[in-house]
Structures are given as C-alpha cells and as structure tokens.
Amino acid sequence: MSGPQLWMLQRGSAMLLALGVVVHLVTIMVAVRGGLSAAEILARTRGNAAWLAFYAAFALAAGLHGAIGLRAIAAEWLGWRGRGFDLAWMAVAVLTAALGIRAAYGLYSA
C-alpha cells in the first residue's frame, strides 16, 4: 500500500467515524436516560438490519483507523518500522474490526 493510499484510508475512515461517533454518542446518551440495561439496548438492535449495517461499518472504520494510527505512533516513538510490523498492524486492524462486527452481530441476533 502506498503513502497516499494509507493516508486516504486514514482520513476516509476518520470522516466516517466523525459521523458515526456523533450518531453513536447521541444514541448512547438517549439510551442512558433512566439507567442503562441490556433489555433496552437489545430492544433497539435485535433484528434491526440498519443498526447491524451501521455498527459493522463503524467497527470496520474504527479497526482500520486505530491500527493505522498506532502504526505511526509505534514507528515514531518505538522505532517499529518495516514490512513485518506493517503486516502485524494489518492483522490488528482485521482482528479489531472482526471483534466489533462480532459484537454488532451479537446485538442483532440476541
């Protein structure tokens, strides 16, 4: 992956996350009113394909964005550079996104 491509992925996921975070925070705050419970959360997400799609995309963007950011910090502050580390960060991105999509699916199918 080239410099411009990695940069576009980071900035693109950032823009998606900016929108997603606002939606997520507003939703959470509305949900937290009167206390938080699993029943309330699942009442919203169970069987709801729209929330599944939203959170799956959100998780993917977050996984990519976080891994690319950590890659920069690790390279600059720990000196972790090279193909090996790049592959490791790709794995981190995929694993994180997978964990998030798994959670989104869990909320959908509970």
Add this chain to the structure above:
Amino acid sequence: MRLDPRGRSHPAYIAFLVHRLSGLLLALFLPLHFWALGQAITGEAALEGFIRWTDTAVLKFAETCLVVLLAAHLAGGLRVLALEFLGWRSSQKTLVAASAGFSLAVGALFLLNSGP
C-alpha cells in the same frame, strides 16, 4: 525521547499531543469495548450481567473520561482535516477545534450525568 517543553508550547503542538494521546488511549480501549459488547452473543443475561458490573462510581468515571477522550480526539481530527483538505491556516483551526471539542465534551458530560 527528550521533549524540551520550551519549543513545544504553541497551541497547535498541544493539539497534536492531545490528539495523539487520546487516540492511543482510545485504540487501546477499543478491543476491550468490542469484547464486552460481544458478551451479548451469549445472550441478554450475559450482557445485563456485564452492564451491572460496570454500575460503579469508578467505572462511570472511566466512561466519562472515555467520552471526553473521544470528543477531544474528534475535535483534533477535525482540525487536521481542515488543515489538510481545506488548506486553512493554523491559527483559525485550533480555535475552532478547541471550541468544538470543548462543547462536545461539555454536552457529553451533561447528558451522561442526567438520569438517575
């Protein structure tokens, strides 16, 4: 890594540092967050059990911190996007980002604290 603070006190540098550190903490927290929610896979009871477990003052404080970190990181990110895509000069954006972040954080705090 020697960081002499004398040459690193301009607002844009502070904004960079806040953005980087908040991103680092969020990136470390995120897998935990996904794992916890993944508890829902085992069913409503497991998720409810986890939510009850977080119903302590310490964890509520931690949650508030996370929301603030998120708001701060978002604000810093908007600053970077304005600098890079819109070609804005530095002095404008830091103010905008700071106020956006501050208001987001304040709003988040307010709403989080509302409710019993």
Add this chain to the structure above:
Amino acid sequence: MSEKTLEVSVWRGDATGGAFARYRVPTQANQSVLDVVTHIQREIEPDLAYRFSCRVGMCGSCAMEVNGRARWTCRTHVSRVAADGVLELRPLANLPVIRDLATDMAPFFEKWARARGSFQPKDSLTGEVPHDFAVVPPNSQKRQAADAGIECIGCGVCYASCDIVAWNPDYLGPAALNRAWTLANDVRDGANKARLAAVAGDAGCHACHSTQSCTERCPKQIDPSGSIAGLKRSLFWGALGR
C-alpha cells in the same frame, strides 16, 4: 534590564558528546545573541566554534537553539529571550554536530535533493536557452502558492524544530517539502510526476502531523506545514486520477 551580566550556558563538544560551559557576558543595550557568542569567542574562549556570516538576518548561517527554540542569533535580542539574564545555547537540533555550536548541514541538503527540490525546465531539457520567456501570471493561484514559499534560504530552523524529523530519521523535513511544493506549483517545471512520487509516503509529506513547529519558528514567516498539506492534496487528487 537590571542585570549587569548575562549567565550564558554554551554547549561545547563534538559528535562524540559534550557538556555545557558557563560564561559571564556583560550586558549591553541593543544586544543580540550573536553579539553574546561573538564576545565569548573573542574575549573569553578563542576556540569556541560557531557560525555566522551576514549578521543582518539575510543568510541564516547563525541559526542555533536559544533557550530551547531554534532561531537566528543575529536577529534575536537578548532582552527578548533572556529577561532574567540567563541564556542557554545549543547547536541546531536534529543535525550532526561538528563542534560546539556548528552543525553539519549535509543531511539537510541531502534530503532537499531527495525531495527533488531543484528546478527541471520543461522547455529546455538539454539546457539550451529557450526561445521565449515563460509567461507566468503573478496572480495565478499556482504562482501565489509558489511565491508563498520561495523565500526559503535553507537555514535549517524548521528542520531543527520538527519533532517528526527527530523521531523519523528518513523524514525529508519541512524545508525540503516546502521547496518541493513551490516547484510543484511552478508551471515551467517538468519534473512534477517524479517529484510528487519522491515526497509521498512515510518519509515524505504523509509523515507530517501538523504540529506546526516549522511554521511557528520560520524566521521568514513561511508556512512549510501549509505547503506539506498542499502536497498531500496534490497526491490525493492525483491518486483519484485528476
């Protein structure tokens, strides 16, 4: 100023290491930091190594770290930076030290070349004199973008101030990238494709995190950070096929 003497700590040493040496320098009205260094070398420590040339803020040779900030010593009033009578002088950061306050500028210019920071005429690739003057409207967007950055004299203050340069040995740095941007906006230049490729990636413009230390410190009020953002935009549109 009430103090009669300045307490000046000067870093002395070479590539293998060094330490601060302390000197007392009498204060004067209208004293620049260069005056202070010159006094030390002439009156106290004849073998102190430091650089200067024009003494009037045109050449950039006298750049060094003054109380933690890179600046031109000939254009730095002592009263502005040492109100408490204390000065700390170090050689420019992020560059190899030759001796005392003199650094080796070779890596700085080597990166300038790596960023393809030299003009390649479109019209006369073999160096012959073109038939006509190139007509470049001064108010065109590209020319204004180039003009905003061409006054750079390669003093190294931005390079010394940049943390990414410190943290990433391959990073080309603000001056080289700023020069690349001015050339990318020069309509007479024919090397832009290769130049943009040279400034992309982890060692290029994409490593900049907009800390703005370069723009903050530049003695000529150039905005290398803005130039680097311009390079990012050019590469972005280029990757999309525009």
